[in-house]
Amino acid sequence: MKKTLGAVAAAAAIAISLSACSGGSTSTEAKGEINYWLWDANQLPAYQHCAADFTKANPDIKVKITQRGWGDYWTTLTNGFVAGNAPDVFADHLSKYPEFASKKQLLALDDAVAKDHVDLSIYNKGLADLWVGQDGKRYGLPKDWDTVGLFYNKAMTDAAGITAEQMAKLDWNPKDGGSYEKTIAHLTVDKNGKRGDEAGFDKNNVAVYGLGLESSGSGQGQTQWSFLTATTGWTHTDKNPWGTKFNYDDPKFQDTIAWWAGLADKGYMPKLETTVGASMQDNFGAGKAAINSQGDWTTGQYTGYKGIQTGIAPTPTGPDGKRASMFNGLADSIWAGTKNPAGATKWVEYLASSACQDVVASKGVVFPAIKSSTAKAAAAFKAKGVDVTAFTQQVEDETTFLFPIADKAAKVDGIMNPAMDAVVSGKAPASSLTQANEKVNALFK
Amino acid sequence: MTTITKDPPAAAHKMPQRSNRGRRRAKLRDVRIALLFILPAMIGLVAFCLVPTIRGVYLSFTEYSILGEPKWVGVDNYTAIFKDELFWNAMAVTIQYVAINIVFQIVIALGLALLMHRVAKSAFVRGALLLPFLVANVIVALLWFWMLDYQIGIVNEIISWLGLPRVAFFGSEQWAIPTIAFVNVWRHMGYTALLIFAGLQAIPHHVYEVASLDGASPTRTFWSITMPLLRPVLALVLVVTVIGSFQVFDTVAVTTGGGPVNATRVIQMYIYQKAFGESDFGYASALSVILFVILALVAFIQMKFLKGNESDLD
Numbered sequence: 001m002k003k004t005l006g007a008v009a010a011a012a013a014i015a016i017s018l019s020a021c022s023g024g025s026t027s028t029e030a031k032g033e034i035n036y037w038l039w040d041a042n043q044l045p046a047y048q049h050c051a052a053d054f055t056k057a058n059p060d061i062k063v064k065i066t067q068r069g070w071g072d073y074w075t076t077l078t079n080g081f082v083a084g085n086a087p088d089v090f091a092d093h094l095s096k097y098p099e100f101a102s103k104k105q106l107l108a109l110d111d112a113v114a115k116d117h118v119d120l121s122i123y124n125k126g127l128a129d130l131w132v133g134q135d136g137k138r139y140g141l142p143k144d145w146d147t148v149g150l151f152y153n154k155a156m157t158d159a160a161g162i163t164a165e166q167m168a169k170l171d172w173n174p175k176d177g178g179s180y181e182k183t184i185a186h187l188t189v190d191k192n193g194k195r196g197d198e199a200g201f202d203k204n205n206v207a208v209y210g211l212g213l214e215s216s217g218s219g220q221g222q223t224q225w226s227f228l229t230a231t232t233g234w235t236h237t238d239k240n241p242w243g244t245k246f247n248y249d250d251p252k253f254q255d256t257i258a259w260w261a262g263l264a265d266k267g268y269m270p271k272l273e274t275t276v277g278a279s280m281q282d283n284f285g286a287g288k289a290a291i292n293s294q295g296d297w298t299t300g301q302y303t304g305y306k307g308i309q310t311g312i313a314p315t316p317t318g319p320d321g322k323r324a325s326m327f328n329g330l331a332d333s334i335w336a337g338t339k340n341p342a343g344a345t346k347w348v349e350y351l352a353s354s355a356c357q358d359v360v361a362s363k364g365v366v367f368p369a370i371k372s373s374t375a376k377a378a379a380a381f382k383a384k385g386v387d388v389t390a391f392t393q394q395v396e397d398e399t400t401f402l403f404p405i406a407d408k409a410a411k412v413d414g415i416m417n418p419a420m421d422a423v424v425s426g427k428a429p430a431s432s433l434t435q436a437n438e439k440v441n442a443l444f445k
Numbered sequence: 446m447t448t449i450t451k452d453p454p455a456a457a458h459k460m461p462q463r464s465n466r467g468r469r470r471a472k473l474r475d476v477r478i479a480l481l482f483i484l485p486a487m488i489g490l491v492a493f494c495l496v497p498t499i500r501g502v503y504l505s506f507t508e509y510s511i512l513g514e515p516k517w518v519g520v521d522n523y524t525a526i527f528k529d530e531l532f533w534n535a536m537a538v539t540i541q542y543v544a545i546n547i548v549f550q551i552v553i554a555l556g557l558a559l560l561m562h563r564v565a566k567s568a569f570v571r572g573a574l575l576l577p578f579l580v581a582n583v584i585v586a587l588l589w590f591w592m593l594d595y596q597i598g599i600v601n602e603i604i605s606w607l608g609l610p611r612v613a614f615f616g617s618e619q620w621a622i623p624t625i626a627f628v629n630v631w632r633h634m635g636y637t638a639l640l641i642f643a644g645l646q647a648i649p650h651h652v653y654e655v656a657s658l659d660g661a662s663p664t665r666t667f668w669s670i671t672m673p674l675l676r677p678v679l680a681l682v683l684v685v686t687v688i689g690s691f692q693v694f695d696t697v698a699v700t701t702g703g704g705p706v707n708a709t710r711v712i713q714m715y716i717y718q719k720a721f722g723e724s725d726f727g728y729a730s731a732l733s734v735i736l737f738v739i740l741a742l743v744a745f746i747q748m749k750f751l752k753g754n755e756s757d758l759d
Contacts, residue, residue, distance in 0.1 A: 075721050078511070078512075078721070078724070081511075081512055082511050082512065099724070103510060103512040103513060104512070104513075105512060204610075271613070271616075272616070272705065273595075273613035273616030273617045273618075273705055274595040274596065274613050274616055275616065276595070276613065276615045276616035276700075276701060276704065276705065277590050277591075277594055277595075277615055277616075277700065278594065278595065278596055283596065286596075288596065410722055410723045410724065411723050411725075413722075414718065414722065414723055417704075418703075418704070418706045418707050418710075421704055421705055421706045422706045425618075425705060425706065427618070427706060
């Protein structure tokens with residue numbers, strides 16, 4: 001008796017799991033359940049709101065949202081592609097989609113865009129084009145964008161006698177660092193209370209660093225150094241998107257990195273070895289650094305630390321007299337293996353519409369891709385008491401440059417991450433990046 | 446070695462096989478029944494060990510990005526690995542880790558085992574020694590990662606309170622591998638001690654009595670009786686721990702991720718990054734095959750050299 005019961009239970013379990021597998025058989029009708037993944041926990045409430053609205057308008061389609069941290073997100077996604085259980089729709093990144101597209105894991109959206117008359121001109125300039133692959137097909141609809149700015153501790157700048165106007169007008173050059181370095185030096189304080197630009201400053205016993213350090217930035221340096229290198233006229237690749245030759249051997253790039261790494265030698269920035277396992281944001285929150293260069297998506301975190309007044313300044317102007325910020329745009333993509341392409345397309349189009357992006361804007365966590373929604377997001381930030389002009393200004397003044405999109409991003413990262421770590425930790429000179437560049441370029445031969 | 450007399454060769458124990466028809470038939474029946482009993486385990490072995498291993502060896506001769514079909518490239522992966530600086534770096538880092546880990550683990554475990562055998566006879570103390578081993582590897586790694594943190598870790602707080610400079614345990618190139626080795630020594634020493642302790646208990650008491658009658662000092666007893674009689678167990682422990690520590694991965698993955706620069710990019714981490722980071726499954730398979738061959742050689746040499754399959758007690 002016991003045996004039969006066990007067998008029945010096993011059979012039932014198999015039947016249940018089988019039916020779970022075959023739950024969404026391929027259909028051309030837009031109904032059923034859509035699985036949607038994203039990585040930013042801060043944005044989860046906004047998209048849950050969107051999903052509820054979407055199901056209200058399309059009662060036949062349910063959206064199940066899963067959030068995973070950035071670290072696990074991509075490996076789980078790749079495993080899902082192979083195992084056949086990847087989400088129907090997922091938040092996609094510019095550094096990842098070229099490989100997915102070349103391996104035929106993404107559904108091209110051209111037909112849907114044409115059929116449903118999706119207006120691509122409503123998005124901020126350049127964002128929609130980022131998602132057109134090397135084969136000329138569109139693999140994502142714009143979701144949000146980000147730029148980089150300087151978060152600073154207002155109590156520290158006040159104590160140092162630096163005004164918000166001065167912070168907003170910093171200039172930089174790779175030779176002496178300009179007023180940017182002077183400010184960083186002045187904001188650095190050692191254990192005895194001596195400032196970084198005073199005589200007798202003890203660089204080995206620093207209490208507050210002028211500039212925080214997150215990581216070496218690998219080959220992209222999105223929030224670490226790209227806002228500096230771009231002002232020298234340097235670009236990551238020969239052309240963007242789809243560059244095949246990288247420029248890490250350019251003296252303009254190497255001089256900038258040498259200057260930046262030099263800040264750690266001078267005691268104005270923590271050493272790279274101390275950043276392992278640490279969070280730059282939390283060190284800022286703990287009052288261990290005065291300025292942090294970071295992306296706008298961390299605004300909520302920076303302005304949320306108790307007892308800390310955070311100001312946001314735009315990145316410094318460079319030798320050309322202009323600012324620069326990397327302009328990164330995320331999008332939602334559809335997995336080629338989805339069992340419900342019609343429903344998935346409908347959901348992606350909804351995510352890319354002002355109906356959803358206005359909801360995201362109202363939460364004041366990121367800047368949606370649609371121009372009108374961007375303005376609403378800025379207003380939502382303002383209502384929370386946060387001035388985000390430092391980020392929007394770069395877009396208005398057109399001082400942004402696009403995220404370098406290239407094939408083999410993971411392999412480039414595999415070479416550049418250790419190479420940049422070695423330079424920033426002072427183990428190798430900036431000129432060693434020439435050798436790394438040769439290795440990177442060899443990938444494209 | 447000198448105090449022990451060896452028994453006659455082991456061959457004397459074996460029964461000569463006689464080929465008698467009836468016995469052969471009976472034996473055949475036995476084999477069938479035996480196979481029936483082995484079958485469930487065989488299915489597991491074939492499905493989860495043999496097939497993946499053979500497939501891995503096959504993939505090592507291909508270019509395979511997991512999405513799409515493998516493409517045969519012959520020995521290209523192996524020649525590329527031979528010229529790959531990161532592979533040689535990974536081997537050097539792994540060997541450094543194995544050396545530190547093994548030396549400390551075995552010496553400390555041997556000490557603990559002797560203490561368990563002679564002094565700490567309470568089950569509670571013996572059980573407590575095993576506690577670190579009962580905690581999952583990743584938890585242990587994270588625990589030490591926080592405790593050894595540069596800014597807020599308790600260890601650095603104590604170091605700085607003593608007036609010494611803080612140490613970037615996981616962040617500095619010199620400290621990272623010793624730190625990771627230390628974390629794993631801490632976790633595994635109790636378990637290894639338990640294995641050696643079992644070996645100690647298997648040594649008959651009378652040999653110690655004889656030794657003490659002969660007036661041998663404790664040191665002399667240790668080197669001339671305990672160590673030689675413990676040899677098979679030590680050989681087993683050595684083989685198991687060497688193979689285990691060659692495969693170090695989780696501690697590295699949750700702490701340094703292979704950095705700073707390449708200081709902790711151990712071979713398993715490198716394989717993982719090639720496969721799951723860069724989607725280069727063919728190359729990663731070739732690396733795995735090389736690791737497999739190295740481990741098989743190491744195990745073979747150790748067993749041969751330490752005569753781990755025979756005991757001096759016979």
